[in-house]
Amino acid sequence: MEKIKAENLRKIFITKERRGIFKGEKRKVEALKGISFAINKGEIFGLLGPNGAGKTTTIKILSTLLLPDDGDAWVNGYHVVKEANKVREIIGVSLYSDRGFYWKLTGYENLMYFAYLYHLNPEYAKKRIKYLLDILELSKDADRLVEEYSTGMKSKLNFARALIHDPEIIFLDEPTIGLDPNSARKIREIIRDLKKEGKTILLTTHNMYEADILCDRIAIINKGKIIALGTPNELKSVVEKDRVIEIQIYGILNGLTDKIRKINGVKRVGLIQEEKSLKNRIKVIMESDDVVPEVLRILVSEKIKVESIKSVEPSLEDVFVYLTGERLEKEE
Amino acid sequence: MQLEKTENSQSINGKYLKGIMSIFLELYATASRGYKIYFRYTAWFIADLITTPIWILVFLLPILMFLPKEQWNNPTTINFFFWAMVMWDIVGAGLWSFGQAIRREQQTGTLEFLFLTNANRIIMFTRSIFTRGLELTIMFAYMVIVFKLLFGVDIILRNILGVIFILTLGLLIAMGFGEIYGALVLRFKNIGPVTNILEFVILGISGIFFPISRLPDQIRLISLLSPFTYIAEMTRYMAMGIETYLDPGFELILMILMAIIFNAIGFVTILYIEKNLKKTGKLGAY
Numbered sequence: 327m328e329k330i331k332a333e334n335l336r337k338i339f340i341t342k343e344r345r346g347i348f349k350g351e352k353r354k355v356e357a358l359k360g361i362s363f364a365i366n367k368g369e370i371f372g373l374l375g376p377n378g379a380g381k382t383t384t385i386k387i388l389s390t391l392l393l394p395d396d397g398d399a400w401v402n403g404y405h406v407v408k409e410a411n412k413v414r415e416i417i418g419v420s421l422y423s424d425r426g427f428y429w430k431l432t433g434y435e436n437l438m439y440f441a442y443l444y445h446l447n448p449e450y451a452k453k454r455i456k457y458l459l460d461i462l463e464l465s466k467d468a469d470r471l472v473e474e475y476s477t478g479m480k481s482k483l484n485f486a487r488a489l490i491h492d493p494e495i496i497f498l499d500e501p502t503i504g505l506d507p508n509s510a511r512k513i514r515e516i517i518r519d520l521k522k523e524g525k526t527i528l529l530t531t532h533n534m535y536e537a538d539i540l541c542d543r544i545a546i547i548n549k550g551k552i553i554a555l556g557t558p559n560e561l562k563s564v565v566e567k568d569r570v571i572e573i574q575i576y577g578i579l580n581g582l583t584d585k586i587r588k589i590n591g592v593k594r595v596g597l598i599q600e601e602k603s604l605k606n607r608i609k610v611i612m613e614s615d616d617v618v619p620e621v622l623r624i625l626v627s628e629k630i631k632v633e634s635i636k637s638v639e640p641s642l643e644d645v646f647v648y649l650t651g652e653r654l655e656k657e658e
Numbered sequence: 659m660q661l662e663k664t665e666n667s668q669s670i671n672g673k674y675l676k677g678i679m680s681i682f683l684e685l686y687a688t689a690s691r692g693y694k695i696y697f698r699y700t701a702w703f704i705a706d707l708i709t710t711p712i713w714i715l716v717f718l719l720p721i722l723m724f725l726p727k728e729q730w731n732n733p734t735t736i737n738f739f740f741w742a743m744v745m746w747d748i749v750g751a752g753l754w755s756f757g758q759a760i761r762r763e764q765q766t767g768t769l770e771f772l773f774l775t776n777a778n779r780i781i782m783f784t785r786s787i788f789t790r791g792l793e794l795t796i797m798f799a800y801m802v803i804v805f806k807l808l809f810g811v812d813i814i815l816r817n818i819l820g821v822i823f824i825l826t827l828g829l830l831i832a833m834g835f836g837e838i839y840g841a842l843v844l845r846f847k848n849i850g851p852v853t854n855i856l857e858f859v860i861l862g863i864s865g866i867f868f869p870i871s872r873l874p875d876q877i878r879l880i881s882l883l884s885p886f887t888y889i890a891e892m893t894r895y896m897a898m899g900i901e902t903y904l905d906p907g908f909e910l911i912l913m914i915l916m917a918i919i920f921n922a923i924g925f926v927t928i929l930y931i932e933k934n935l936k937k938t939g940k941l942g943a944y
Contacts, residue, residue, distance in 0.1 A: 339939050383939075391770055393936045414776050425767025430698040431691065442687030443777040445680040450673045471698075487771065492673075 329495055329526040330365040330388060335397035337383050337550075357383040359550040360397065365528060365543075370521050372541035373530040374642065380550040381530035382422070385497045388528065389419045401495055418493035420484050422500040429473035433464060433483050436472055437490055444491040451490070458486040461516060477504045485513060489520075496520060498529040502536060514540060534642040546646055553649050558642060565640040565648050568593060569615055573608045573625070574633040585624050586610060591617040596647035605633070611648055684781045692785030693792070703793075710797060711804045714743065721867070733811045737898055738867075740805050740813055745866045745890045747794055748828045752886075753853050753860075755786035756836030756924075757843045764847060764944040773941060779928045780833075780921070783840055787833055794825070820896035828889035830917040835885060837924020841931045847944060866890050870903055885916045 337358040342350045358380045365371040373381045386392040388399055390410040398405065404412040427436045434455060441451035459465045462482045472480065481504050488496060501517065502510035517540055520527060531537050537544050538558045546554040546561065554561055587595045591613045598607040610621060618635075625632055675683050696702065718739050722730055729735045760783050763769045772782050802813050815821060839856075843849055861867065863877060864886035870878050881887045888909045894900040895909075902909050935941040 337939075386939075389774060391773060391936065391941060392939055393933070411776050414774060417774075419774050421770060423767055426771050428691065428695060428766060428768065430695045435691075435694065439687050439691050440771065440775065442683045443772065443775040443782070445674045445676070445683055445776075447673055447675055448683075 327367045328364045329367045329369075330371075330399070330401050330528060332364075332384070332388065332399040333362050333397055334360045335362070335384065335387060335399060336360050336395050337380075337387065337392065338395055357550055358387075358394070361545075361547070361550070361552050362397075363545050363552065363555060365526055367526055368521060368524050369542045370517065370527045370529065370540055372537040372544040373528065373547050374532065374534065374537045374544050374646070375530075375547035376532055378549075379547045381532075381547055382499055383550075384547075385419070385421070385499050385528065385530060388413075389417055389497050390414055391419075416493055417495045417497060418488040418491065419497045420488035420499060420501055422503055423484065424477055424480060424504070426484060427472045427475075427480060430471060432469050432471055433475065433479070434459070434468040436483065437486055440487050441490050446491055454490060454492065455486070458489055462486055463512065478506055478509050481505055482509065482513070485516075494525060496525055496527045498527065500530055500532070502531075502533065510536075534646070538642050544642070546642075546649065548646075548650050554645065561642060561645045562640045565611055565644045568611050568613060568640070568648075569617075570638050570640050570644050571610050571612070571618060571621070571635060572638045573610070573621070573635045575606055575608065575625070576604050576631040576633065577606070582624070582628060582630065583608065585628075586621055589617055589620045589624070592621075594644075594647045596643070598643075609638075609644060609647060611644055681778065681781070684777050685784075688781055688785050689788040692788045695785070696789040696792075706793060706797070707800065710743075710800060711808075714801075714804060714808065718743075731810060733814060734898065734900075736805060736809045736811045737814045738894070738900075740801060741890070741893055741897055742867045743801055744794070744798065744825070745828075745864075745886070745893065746861060747790070747797060748825070748832050748889055749857060749860050749864070749866070749886055751787065751790040751794075751829060752832030752836040753839055753857055754836075755790050756783055756833065756840035757849070757853055759783045759786045760840045760843045761848070764844075767942070767944070769944075770942040773932065779932065780837060780925055783837075783928075784833070787829065791829065794829075814898045816899050817896045821893060824889065824892045824896050824913075827913050827917055828886075828893065831885045831889060831913060831920055834917060834920025834922075834924045837921065838927050841924065841927035844928065844935065845931045860884060860886055863887075864890055865903075869900075885913075885920065888913045888916070 335358050336356075339355045339357055341353050341355055343353055344350050361380070361384065363371070373384060375381050383392065387394050388401055388406055390406055390413050393407060400406065401413045402416050404416075406413050428439070431439065437455045437458070438451060441455065442448075446454070456465075459468050462485065464479065464482055464486070467475070467479060472483070475483065481502075485498075485501060488498065498517070502513050505513065514536065517527060517529070529540065541558065543555065543557055544561060545552045554564070583595045583597050586592060586608070592610055593613065594611040596609040598609065610617070612618075622635075674680070721739070725735065760769075763772060763783070805811065805813060839853075863873075863881045864870075864884040865873070865881055866886065870881045870887055870891075873881055882903075891902045892906065892909055892913060895902050895906050904912075932941070
């Protein structure tokens with residue numbers, strides 16, 4: 327049974343680009359170029375894509391925060407524009423934001439305030455908030471002002487707010503971003519538990535590992551278009567017959583990936599740069615291992631310091647690189 | 659194409675409050691949030707207590723300079739100014755309570771999360787009205803003392819219930835006026851400087867510090883369009899028995915109508931702007 331359906335959703339934003347103090351130029355940004363998908367009851371559906379792909383725009387349209395320019399969408403059978411009130415009753419939304427709380431209220435008071443705006447019975451709200459704070463390991467900080475919360479604590483509180491009225495359909499925008507590995511693991515466990523309870527979940531992420539282990543189905547979205555849709559295994563089968571090697575190097579030379587890309591038998595090359603070190607990873611998707619010596623020859627001739635080369639199982643990242651010729655994310 | 663609709667949990671498991679109870683819940687939540695935040699910023703309250711007598715000094719003393727010296731202890735003159743200071747707070751409530759309440763939600767990044775609920779859009783932005791009510795009460799008592807000490811006159815309060823009724827009605831009108839203004843803040847974001855200018859224009863044309871009968875004819879026509887004119891007139895009428903420009907019964911009816919009309923227009927305007935911002939994607943922008 328379909329719980330969420332989007333048909334040919336389009337959204338254009340008009341942005342103003344400033345030139346000097348008074349001059350400005352309007353520019354059209356096509357955030358969604360007609361995307362369609364359907365999500366079944368009890369399914370975890372992932373929207374995977376780089377920043378600016380249109381993931382958050384999609385969630386905002388489905389959660390009634392944005393009006394589409396064209397197309398239609400239904401949540402639990404209710405039209406997101408014409409029956410927005412009905413949609414808001416049944417959804418819980420966690421939007422990625424490092425703000426969004428009243429800093430002079432405690433974590434508990436913030437949740438209680440939103441519980442009241444959702445018209446929850448105060449007795450139910452108290453029990454529900456206690457339960458959520460417990461499972462998110464925030465109980466001991468419940469009475470601290472939010473201004474004292476770390477980014478991770480605010481992310482968890484944001485997650486708790488989305489679940490406060492125990493919604494049947496949950497939209498999670500980058501639910502683990504900014505969290506330490508333990509907290510991220512905890513959130514993923516809760517998401518799995520929510521699925522066991524029969525909740526329908528739409529989550530956006532640019533973390534391929536997260537999408538791979540959590541989602542029943544994934545739509546890979548890039549530049550406002552869904553470029554692939556299927557289960558993680560179905561998507562990975564796109565590159566299954568190919569060989570993938572990962573080369574860990576120090577530093578990077580301009581034009582290196584282009585040189586590798588020109589080698590006969592190389593299908594795609596992706597560069598994954600690490601922000602906090604000089605280490606970089608190059609992923610090469612190729613027809614066979616015969617290409618490897620030529621890749622190594624280029625690395626040697628360019629005097630690149632290679633730390634390791636290994637053959638890897640195809641991942642969603644490789645699918646993305648294969649489909650778009652671009653890298654999906656920076657290493658976290 | 660439409661999916662099969664299933665009953666929303668709201669209708670089936672009774673965990674929600676409905677109807678009038680949900681409105682009370684929103685009011686309680688908004689008021690308690692407002693008071694908590696207000697008292698946790700203690701500097702605001704202290705600043706209010708310090709700045710009130712300073713405003714009286716910097717604003718009223720130069721005005722008194724232009725009056726004959728015997729007027730300085732005239733209870734009617736001094737009481738006129740006293741009620742003007744109270745009116746100033748009412749005008750401020752309209753502009754700052756709504757306009758700036760919406761602005762603060764924009765700045766704290768809570769606006770989108772509020773709009774994800776079905777809570778009443780007016781109640782959500784009323785938090786300052788509750789604290790303004792408390793502030794007004796404290797300021798009132800405080801100003802009575804300050805005026806007594808500064809000018810040595812008693813505050814004239816002939817019809818206390820009438821004054822409370824008019825001030826409450828005045829706050830409701832200010833609320834409606836503020837909703838319309840708040841909708842503009844929602845749309846245009848930072849219009850803080852305009853708020854200051856508008857506040858002084860309203861104070862000038864609405865007969866707050868002097869009766870509108872002293873205004874030039876053309877300006878008086880404008881002042882008759884200002885809702886704050888009637889709040890000021892009726893407050894002075896109830897408190898001091900000063901004659902109103904129009905018939906007091908008529909002014910009272912006008913006030914009640916304005917309270918209804920302004921709030922209705924404000925409500926519709928906020929919904930319209932919300933829809934507009936959902937089109938442009940600027941709802942969460944600040």
